[in-house]
Amino acid sequence: MQTLTHTFRYLFGIIFIALISLPTCAQASDHKLVILTWSEYLSEDLIRQFEQQFSAELHFVYFESDDHRDQIINQTGGKGIDLILVNGTNLDLYVRRKLIKPVPWELLPNARHINDSWRDAFSASSTYAVPYFWGTLGIAYRSDLVSKPFTSWKQLFDPAPELHGKTLIVNNSRDIIGMALKSLGYSANSEDTKELNQIMSLPLLSNPALAQFGYITLDADSSLVKGDIIATIAYGGDALNVAEHDDRIRYVIPDEGGNIWVDYFALAANTNNTRLAMQFLNFINQPENAAINAEAMYLATANTGAHQFLPEAILKDPVIYPDTSLLEKSELYRPLSPQAYRTRATLFSRISR
C-alpha cells in the first residue's frame, strides 16, 4: 500500500508540473509564480494582496511531507517550479543536487528584518535560503487519558499500557530516529552505528502492535480529539491548531529537548522568474505582512521585524516561543554523512510499514 500511495503521489506531482509547465513556455512567465510548499502555509490575505499588487498569479504545488517533496523534485528535476519551501536540513542536499540557486539578496531589502541566527543556521542557508517560519517538535497528547503528564521522550518510546496501540509515529525518519536517539540520551544527529542500532530495542519501534503510523489531522475529527490516539510526535503549530478543538490536548517539549526546525524558501535552480519570486519573498518579509502571516499561521516567524506587530498572546505563547532552556537542549537536524543516512534508511525501512 505504501508503495502504491507513493507511486500515486509521484504521478500526481509529475502530471501537475507538466501541466503548469506547458503554458510557461508559451507566454511571459513574469506574472506567474509556481511555489512548491505545504498546504495552508501562507496567509490567503497575503496571496490576494500580492496578486493584486503585482498583477501576478500564484500557483501552489503542495507536498505532504519532506519525503513527498523530495520525490516530486526527484521525478521532475525541479523543472517548472520557481520557489521551493525547503527545511533547513535538506538545503545542503538541494544545493548539492543543484536544485536551488543562490538568493540575490540585493533583491530582498526586507531581509534586514530577518533574524540572522536563522539565516546562518545551516551551512547553505545564508547563501541559498530565505528563512520563513521556525518551530519545535515535541509531544502532543491527551492530558485526560494519561496517568502521568509527558515530560520525557522515554514515555513515548516505552509507552505505558494505557498508550499501547494509541501512540502515533510520524512517517519521517529524521523525526523518529532523531527523537528516539534523544530518548536514549544521544544527539538527534548521531552518526554512530551502535547508538543508531540501539533504537531498535525501544518497545514502540520494535513492537508493531504498540504504535500507529501517520500524522494526525488538525480538524475537529482528529484522532487525537476522538481519543483513538493519545500521544504523538507533533509540531508545536499543529498541536496548537488541533488543541483549538479540544483543550485537553497538551503540547510539551520533553526534558531531553526536541528538534528545532526552520523552513526556508529557496529559488528553484531552473526558474526564470527570479524577479517575481524575489518580489514575492520581499513582500512576505515586509514586517507588517510577516506579522499578518504569522498570526494567520500561528507560528513563530523568522522575521524579527514582525514582532512589533504581533499580539502579546502569540509572543508569550510557550508553544510558539518556548522557554529558552528547552530551546537550548533542542537540536537542529544537521546534514549527516552518507553512511549515516544509509544506516538510518535501513533502520527506518524496518520501523515503518
Place this chain on the structure above:
Amino acid sequence: MNLTHKTLYFIMPIIIAPILVIGSVAFYKLNKLGETSLTSQATTVISQISDTLHNNIANAEANLKLLAEHQIVKQYALTTDASLKYQLLLPHLLDTFKGLQNSIQHYYEIRFILPDGFEDAHWSGNILNISDSIANEPYYNDLMTSTSRLSRYFFVDKNTDKPAIGIFYPISLSDPAVDDVNIEPVFRGFLGITISLDSLSQQINEYRLGKTGFLAISDKDYSIIISPYPDLNNDLTTQVGPYARVTQKDIIDNVHTSSGMATVFTRPLPAGMHILAILPESEITNSSYQLSKIIFIITLLVLSIATIIIYKSIRHIILTPVETLNTATKSIGLGEHVEDLDIQREDELGDLAKTITEMNDNLKRSHDKVSYIANHDSLTGLPNRSLFQSYLSKILSIAKQKDGKVALLFIDLDDFKNINDTLGHNAGDLLLCEFSTLLTHIVRKNIYTDFRHYDTASDLVARLGGDEFIVLLHDVEGPWEASAVSERIIRSLKEPFDLLDNQVYVGCSIGIAIYPDDASSPGDMIQFSDIAMYHAKNLGKNHYQFYSKQLNQDLQERLQINNRLRVALDNDAFTLVYQPKINLITGYITGLEALIRWTDDVLGQVSPAVFIPIAEESGLITPLTEWILSKACEQNKAWINMGIKVVPVSVNVSSIQFRRRDLLSMVNRAIKEHDYDPALIQIELTETSLLDSTQEAIEIIDGLSRSGISIALDDFGTGYSSLAYLNTLPINTLKIDKSFVSRITSSNESYPIIDAILALAGALRLDVVAEGVENEEQLVYLKKHGCQTVQGFYLSRPLPADQLQHCLENSYASLTSRHA
C-alpha cells in the same frame, strides 16, 4: 461318526483348497503391486518437488528481471553521490524491495550488491544482516565471472543459518546524463533475491515413503544438505555421490547404508542440487511381510466363516430337520402330541415332515375326539362331570393363588321326573338340551364349553347327569354375583318350554357354594352346593339358596334320620298307638286315631313331627303310610277276631302322600289284605291337602268314599280353604284343631270359632271331633256347646294296643270311672 462330522470332513477340503490358491495368488499380485506403488510414489514425489522448485526459481527470476527494470533501481544504480543515494534514494529503494517481499513472502532477502560484494541496499525485514558484504561467500568468485547473465546458487544463509537459494541479476547501465550513447553499458552491480527453502525442508522432514523411506536434498557434489536423518548423511554422501556421478542414472540400486540396503531415486534440482528418494529394502520386505500377514489372516477368516456358513447351511438344510423329524417321530411313537413340526420346505424332507404332521394331526384328532366324548355329555354337549371336576380343581387352585372367589351353582330342575313320565323321554331330553342352551346364554360371556379351548378364564356350564347342572363362576367379587346369575336363571324359567307341542313350565332349584367362604376342596364345593340346592328345593320351586353350616347340619341329621327310617321300615321298628275319641254323651269310645311311634336303636325315640317330613321328602312316607294302614287294619282285625267290639280307626295321610294319588289303591290293598271292613277305617286329611289339585282330590276322596271309607278333615279351621268343598266332597267328620281348643280356659266364656265350627258341622250334618282336650273346662265347654266327640290327654293319652284292648273291653266303665 455321525452325519455332522462326516459332512464336515467332506466339506473342509473343498473350501480350503480354493481359498489357499486364491490367497497365494493374491499375495503374489499384491506384493508386486505394493513394490511398484512404492517405486512410483518415490519417482512421482521427487519429480513433483523438482518441478515445483524449478517453477519457483523461474518465477523468482522473472520477478527479479522486472524489479531490475524499476526506475528507482536504475536511478539508484546510476547514482554515485553517496549522500544523494543514501539520503534521497535508498529509502525509496528499500520501500520497493519491501513491497515485493510483502507480496511474495519467501523472497525473504532482496538486495543490491555492488561489484565489490558490498550489500549497498539490503532488505530482509527483521532478519539482522550480519555482514554487509558477500565477498567472502563461496559463490562470490563464481558470481563475479558471470556479470552478463542470471546466476543462481544454493547456500546456507549466515543470517538465518538455513539453506536458501540466491538468484542474482547483473545490472549494467549507461548513464544518459553523463555517458555517450555509444558507450557500452557499465556493470553497476547485482540485484539479488534470496529464496527460503523452509517449506521444502519441512516437506523433506515430514514426507515418508511407506514407513521408513525418506527424501533428502544434496548439493551438486551429492553432499546431503537437507535430510530428516542427519546420521545417514555420510552414508549417502559416500555411497550415492560417486555412483550417481559416474552412472548419471536416476535410479541407483543396492546402495549400502548403515541401516541396510536401499534403492535411491534422484532428480536434479535448480542450482545444481539434487533431490533423492531413499527407499530401504526393508521397507519393501516389511510391507510384503505385512501383506502376507494380512492375507494369511483374511484367508483364515474366510476359511472359518465359509466353514461356519456351510456347516450351518447343511445343519439347517438336512441335519436339523432330520433331528426334528426323529424327535417328533419318537414323541408320536410314545403317544405324545407334537405341537408344531416347523419344517416348511418343498423337498423330500418337507414331504416327510408333511406326512408326519398329517399322521400326527390324525392321531391328535382321534385323541381329541375320544377326549371330547369322554369329557362331554352326549346329549347336551356340555362338559360332563369328569371334565367339570378337573376344571373345578384347576379353577380352585388358581383362585387360591390369586385370592379369588369361585361360585358353584348346583342346579336341579323341578318336576323333571314328572315331565319324563308324562311327556316321554324325548320331551325330557329336549328339555335338558333347551335348558342347557338357556344356561350357556345366561352365564357370563366367557363361557367354557369346549375342553380343547381349555381356558381358566372362562365360566363353565356342565351337566352332572340327570337334571343336575352346574354353573361355575370363576373369580367372582362376592355372593351377589352368584345371586344375580341365579336370579337370571330362575327368571328365564318364567317362560314356558315348547316341548313337542307341549308348553311346559319348569322350575329349578339352585344351591350355591362359594370358594373359599364355604368350602376349599372341589368335593366339598360340589357337596355343599348340592346341600344348598336341596334346601332350596325344600323352600319350594324356583328358589336359590346359599350354603351355610346350619344347612349342612340339618341335612346330616335328616340324612341320618332318613337312613334310620329305611332300617326301621325293614326291621319293623315302628309301633302304633291309638288315641281314643270319646262320645261325651254316651262316654263310649267311638273311634281311634292311629299314631305312629318310632324308637330307633341309634336315635332313640324320634318324634313323628321330625321324621314324618323327612319321610315325605324321601318318599318313605308311602311305605310308612302303607305300613300304618296295614298295621291299623291288622290290629282291628285281630280285635274283631278276639271278639272285642271294635271302633273305626283313623289314619293320617299327609298332603304329600295324598298328592301321590295312589292312596286309594294303597287303602284298598290294606283292606283286601286283612279282609277288613272299609267302614272301620277313616282317613284323616289335612285341610291343606285339598288346596291345590281340587279335581284330583275330589276323585280320590270320591273313590275312598265309594269304597265305604269315611273321611275326616284334620286341623279344621287352620287352613285357608274355601268352605265350598264341604258341600261337594263326601267328608264325614271335622276335627277342630287343638289350637282352638287350647284357648278355652273357662267353660263360661264364649269361643266363637268353636261355636261356629260346631254350628257349621251341625248344619251340614257332619260329625265333629275336638282335638287336644286337656282339662275339665275345655271338656265342659265343648259338651255344653254340643260337641259330641273329643279326644285329648284329659281323657286319654294315645295308648298301645294291649292297653287299649282293655279299654275297649271295658270302655265305658274305665272312662266313666275316671270322670266320676
